[in-house]
Amino acid sequence: MESEGVRSSGEAGVPGGPIWLDFLLPTAYCLLPTAYCLLPTAYCLLRMDFSFFEREAEAFTAALNRERYLYRAGVKPALELEPIYDRHPELCSIDTYGWLHDQPLEAKPLRSLLDFVASNMIGQATWRLDEQLAEAEARAAVEWDGAALPFRAASLVLVNEPDAERRHALEELVRAETGRLSRLRCDRYLAAVSIAGELGFADYGSMLHELRGLEPAVLVTAARTILERTADMYHQALSDQSIHHALDGEDLWSSDLEWVRRGTEYDGLFAAEYLLPALHGTVAWLGLRLEEQSNVRLDLESRPLKSACPFCIPIAVPDEIVIVSTPRGGRLDFEGLLQQLGRAESLATVDRTQPFSHRRLGDIAVREGYGLLLRGMASEPAWLGWRLEIDDPRDVIRLAAFERLYELRRVAGAVLCEQELHAAAEPEA
Numbered sequence: 001m002e003s004e005g006v007r008s009s010g011e012a013g014v015p016g017g018p019i020w021l022d023f024l025l026p027t028a029y030c031l032l033p034t035a036y037c038l039l040p041t042a043y044c045l046l047r048m049d050f051s052f053f054e055r056e057a058e059a060f061t062a063a064l065n066r067e068r069y070l071y072r073a074g075v076k077p078a079l080e081l082e083p084i085y086d087r088h089p090e091l092c093s094i095d096t097y098g099w100l101h102d103q104p105l106e107a108k109p110l111r112s113l114l115d116f117v118a119s120n121m122i123g124q125a126t127w128r129l130d131e132q133l134a135e136a137e138a139r140a141a142v143e144w145d146g147a148a149l150p151f152r153a154a155s156l157v158l159v160n161e162p163d164a165e166r167r168h169a170l171e172e173l174v175r176a177e178t179g180r181l182s183r184l185r186c187d188r189y190l191a192a193v194s195i196a197g198e199l200g201f202a203d204y205g206s207m208l209h210e211l212r213g214l215e216p217a218v219l220v221t222a223a224r225t226i227l228e229r230t231a232d233m234y235h236q237a238l239s240d241q242s243i244h245h246a247l248d249g250e251d252l253w254s255s256d257l258e259w260v261r262r263g264t265e266y267d268g269l270f271a272a273e274y275l276l277p278a279l280h281g282t283v284a285w286l287g288l289r290l291e292e293q294s295n296v297r298l299d300l301e302s303r304p305l306k307s308a309c310p311f312c313i314p315i316a317v318p319d320e321i322v323i324v325s326t327p328r329g330g331r332l333d334f335e336g337l338l339q340q341l342g343r344a345e346s347l348a349t350v351d352r353t354q355p356f357s358h359r360r361l362g363d364i365a366v367r368e369g370y371g372l373l374l375r376g377m378a379s380e381p382a383w384l385g386w387r388l389e390i391d392d393p394r395d396v397i398r399l400a401a402f403e404r405l406y407e408l409r410r411v412a413g414a415v416l417c418e419q420e421l422h423a424a425a426e427p428e429a
Contacts, residue, residue, distance in 0.1 A: 133185065152305065152307065
């Protein structure tokens with residue numbers, strides 16, 4: 001007589017085995033791939049010590065930033081993030097996030113490292129979306145003047161287009177293309193919100209508050225105060241610029257303001273051939289020689305897929321900092337490259353003996369402060385006279401002041417929009 005629940009040798013399934021094995025085995029086989037994927041993380045956690053964590057964090061950040069540099073500089077046509085995340089699973093793990101809490105760290109570096117791991121978890125969850133978005137942007141184009149204008153190049157055409165009607169027509173095309181890309185960005189944000197929930201935060205805004213020390217209520221109050229106190233000043237400055245550029249003050253588009261900021265009438269004063277001498281001269285005045293800094297590299301080569309906006313990317317701090325730009329001349333070129341130079345110098349002079357959290361994850365306001373400091377040189381009368389031999393820079397300085405005010409108000413508006421986004425139950429693309 002056979003035991004109850006045991007199959008005889010003549011029945012289908014596992015001969016002589018309990019019937020529940022029929023249900024357990026398929027489930028176990030399905031879980032094997034998941035278990036296999038978790039092995040690298042489990043192994044790394046077993047051998048994890050803080051020095052190993054820092055070495056892995058440095059290698060991961062360098063690889064990620066190098067890949068982003070190659071893509072944004074137009075060297076590569078597509079982002080390839082998956083291999084980088086696959087090589088460093090322990091840096092994207094909720095177990096590592098918990099492990100950090102047990103390390104004997106001071107509050108500030110601990111918070112920076114927790115934010116680092118949380119950001120990596122978001123990156124791991126969204127790398128496919130990032131690659132898709134990068135590919136979509138690289139392929140995107142608008143029909144302009146009978147030809148396909150690459151989406152990335154449209155912003156340059158906009159700021160250089162003197163005819164208002166043509167600017168507005170192109171802006172509408174760019175907005176439509178931007179809208180088509182918004183779904184991917186929305187999906188990425190929702191994935192980030194999901195990670196915040198996995199880490200125990202009520203929402204994404206709460207995670208930013210805890211890990212980056214951002215106080216939403218304080219930010220909102222500051223943003224509203226800025227908008228209120230600068231309203232009259234801004235409207236007066238905007239009216240002055242509208243009259244000066246013969247624009248309709250009642251129907252100003254974003255592209256009109258970008259064209260005003262571009263300051264094409266001053267291109268002769270900010271000619272491209274003056275840019276590098278001005279850059280080297282400014283750094284020398286600060287006691288540094290750019291040509292002797294092997295850890296700071298200028299990538300000024302023109303490429304079809306290169307970002308239209310200059311940027312600075314720290315591949316290894318302080319050993320490999322890259323400033324990327326495509327100089328064409330003009331006031332914004334000088335400002336942009338000086339700003340990136342300031343950022344680069346703040347990174348290139350970091351003490352290499354400092355721990356990862358200090359070298360890589362320090363207060364970003366310091367870097368931005370150096371960038372804005374050098375950018376401000378392009379609107380200083382003494383610098384304009386010294387480097388560019390501009391005798392009467394009043395109009396240039398007036399435009400630069402309007403630009404600062406415009407950017408300040410735009411950032412304040414962005415803060416309010418972000419807080420609304422974080423508070424929304426279901427953000428719309």
